[in-house]
Amino acid sequence: xxxxxxxxxxxxxxxxxxxxxxxxxxxxxxxxxxxxxxxxxxxxxxxxxxxxxxxxxxxxxxxxxxxxxxxxxxxxxxxxxxxxxxxxxxxxxxxxxxxxxxxxxxxxxxx
Amino acid sequence: xxxxxxxxxxxxxxxxxxxxxxxxxxxxxxxxxxxxxxxxxxxxxxxxxxxxxxxxxxxxxxxxxxxxxxxxxxxxxxxxxxxxxxxxxxxxxxxxxxxxxxxxxxxxxx
Numbered sequence: 001x002x003x004x005x006x007x008x009x010x011x012x013x014x015x016x017x018x019x020x021x022x023x024x025x026x027x028x029x030x031x032x033x034x035x036x037x038x039x040x041x042x043x044x045x046x047x048x049x050x051x052x053x054x055x056x057x058x059x060x061x062x063x064x065x066x067x068x069x070x071x072x073x074x075x076x077x078x079x080x081x082x083x084x085x086x087x088x089x090x091x092x093x094x095x096x097x098x099x100x101x102x103x104x105x106x107x108x109x110x111x
Numbered sequence: 112x113x114x115x116x117x118x119x120x121x122x123x124x125x126x127x128x129x130x131x132x133x134x135x136x137x138x139x140x141x142x143x144x145x146x147x148x149x150x151x152x153x154x155x156x157x158x159x160x161x162x163x164x165x166x167x168x169x170x171x172x173x174x175x176x177x178x179x180x181x182x183x184x185x186x187x188x189x190x191x192x193x194x195x196x197x198x199x200x201x202x203x204x205x206x207x208x209x210x211x212x213x214x215x216x217x218x219x220x221x
Contacts, residue, residue, distance in 0.1 A: 009151070032208040043201060043212040044154075051208070090153060094208040097161070098169065099144070101154040 002027045002095045006102035013081050014110050021076040021105050023091030032094035033074040035065055038104075039087045047089075050074065061085070083109045114138045115213035117202050123219045130189040132216050134202030142205040143185040145169075145177060147198040148215075154201065160185055192220040 003026045013019055025031060032051050036044040048059025055067040065076045074091060086109045091102040115136045124130050136143065141162050146154040146169075156169030158177040166177060174196060178186045189196055197220045203210040 004153075034210075036212075043214045045212075046209070049209065092154075097167070098156055098159065099208075099210065100156075101146075103151060103153040 002031070002093060002098075002100045004091055004093050004100050004102040006089075006091055006105050008105045009103070010106045010108070012108040012110060015083050016080050019076075019078045019081045019085070019107070021089050021091075021107070023074045023076065023102060024072050025074065025091075025093045025100075026072065027093060027095050029095075030069065033065075033067060034092040034094065034099075035059065035063070035074075035076045036090045036092060037061075037087050038090065044090065047076070081107075081109055083111070085109055115202060115204055115211050117200075117213040117216050119216060120214065121217045123221065124192055125221050126193055128192050128220075130192050130218065132187045132200055132202075132218070134185045134187070134213055135183055136185075136202075136204035136211070136213075137183065138204055138206070138211060139182070140204035140206045140211075141182065143179065144203040144205065144210065145175075145185065145187045146201045146203065147171070147196075148201060149198050157187065189218075189220075192218075194220045196220050 005024045034049045035047040050057050050067045088104045090104050093100045118133045144159045145157040160179045163179050176188045200216045202213040
């Protein structure tokens with residue numbers, strides 16, 4: 001069965017520090033991979049996606065993610081976090097006809 | 112205007128009541144989805160539809176039903192609401208594998 005794991009429930013970083021959010025998936029083939037961000041009281045906004053090709057993908061708001069097939073991972077990174085990045089982040093996998101979401105990582109940014 | 116709209120945005124109801132949540136999209140997408148979000152559980156798929164005549168159950172369809180009235184409209188119904196259906200509900204539309212989400216409906220069942 002497909003599954004998505006985000007091992008960090010909550011992360012706190014200082015503004016200006018680098019960020020890495022982890023995502024691991026379980027799927028027999030190469031899935032379609034996504035990162036979404038949800039600000040408080042808002043819907044989900046797509047940050048970036050990986051379908052094929054270059055394993056390092058660039059997204060909006062200065063985010064990037066790297067697909068590592070050998071580790072079944074798709075970690076999200078940002079070199080310098082801004083206070084406005086505080087939000088909930090979800091990793092998702094598109095497999096078969098469905099999407100599967102991780103449980104989310106809540107990001108707090110301290111001044 | 113938003114591409115995916117949901118109505119109502121907030122709803123409080125009582126146990127046993129029938130509730131309908133509505134979703135409309137202006138993107139011309141064939142695929143539409145209903146999810147619920149619970150704290151610590153992420154989003155879980157309730158139902159999805161690939162066209163008006165194609166409706167499929169997702170991971171947690173029990174207690175829910177859907178109707179695809181047109182390509183642009185996909186409604187979710189709770190025939191007899193119960194408190195553990197209190198959650199944030201999201202509709203999404205998709206072309207291929209890229210989903211676009213509505214703003215959500217916060218449902219409280221007392």
